[in-house]
Amino acid sequence: MRQSAAVISRDDRSLKTLETTLGELDIEMVNCPSGQAALEMVMTGRCATLIVDFDLPGAEEIIRMATLLPPSQKPVLLAVASRAWPGTGQAFQSGASRILYRPVEPEQIKEALKAEKKIKKTTRRKSERYEVKTLVYLEIETGTLPGVSIDIGEHGMAIQATDPVPMSSNLAFRCVLPGTDITLQGYADVMWASDQGRAGLFFSKLTPVARKHLKQWLGKRSSQSKRKSKDPHVVRNLMPPRDAEVSYSASGLSEKSESAEAL
Known part of the structure; x- marks a missing residue:
């Protein structure tokens, strides 16, 4: 079954790079209209990765909500941010697993996903069974x-x-x-x-x-x-x-x- 990634961004350049790179990894990009839609995609199991652009209002809250999920539901959390403050600081404090600095490069995305999925696989194997949250x-x-x-x-x-x-x-x-x-x-x-x-x-x-x-x-x-x-x-x-x-x-x-x- 093909994997999917919920993406929240309005930056055309970032979206194009993400869609192309994710496609090469056989991951379908789902461009979500809102944070609520993205979280629902994650919590229902339709997306295993969540990528949030910190140029958007409410981005930090979306990541923080995702970090509250149990291991069985928690997605790979990636934040897109500029290297300038306060974007970088907010992204770090939000609980995002990795930060993709703008302009987003394909190798950044591939490396981040590869590292996080390896960690997630180990965590799931060690963790006990959790009840589904909503x-x-x-x-x-x-x-x-x-x-x-x-x-x-x-x-x-x-x-x-x-x-x-x-x-x-x-x-x-x-x-x-x-x-x-x-x-x-x-x-x-x-x-x-x-x-x-x-x-x-x-x-x-x-x-x-x-x-x-x-x-x-x-x-x-x-x-x-x-x-x-x-x-x-x-x-x-x-x-x-x-x-x-x-x-x-x-x-x-x-x-x-x-x-x-x-x-």
Whole structure:
């Protein structure tokens, strides 16, 4: 099966060089219209490489989102940047595996892909099996905050966002249930949040149809899982790590737990 690379760039010269060079490596270039489209291509397994031009706004956020993915989903991450500051600094700090300096040369691309794929192959062999993640979008006062799901349960989800999640209630969210084309959307209360962007959300409002889809998805996941649990979807699975420094909602987790038991 031919491999694909998701590319986000508006520079014609870079795009032409990338398309030609990737073609020589039998890799299809997918010119993505947005960062969201590129991340979705990566997370659904359609692209194993992500190349982002740092001349575009939001480039750093796209790379940072990709670095949050588990080894089984994480793509080869390449950044296209000029040698001048701040482009180079932003590219380094974003977590990109390699930087392709402008003007992009074919040998740069080939060498970067060869080195990174060798590392990735070794990492995948050594790593344990990870659960598939999905992108989660939160609608906050300043705009849309993207994140990656850590765990999804019947009553809520834990996520890792690129920036701290504000403590608030009735926060609109949406995501695609992993392994499906079903979009889950509704409202959630932030139960806890850390300065590093990790947060626990309690579903405060889901439509009957959305809740039905969620229960069906959870049922399939439970039947396929080898891990046994009396109740794998209880609120305690959404609790923060013991060593994490977090802020809690004013209502407290105990009230959320009681509400969950009543559902």
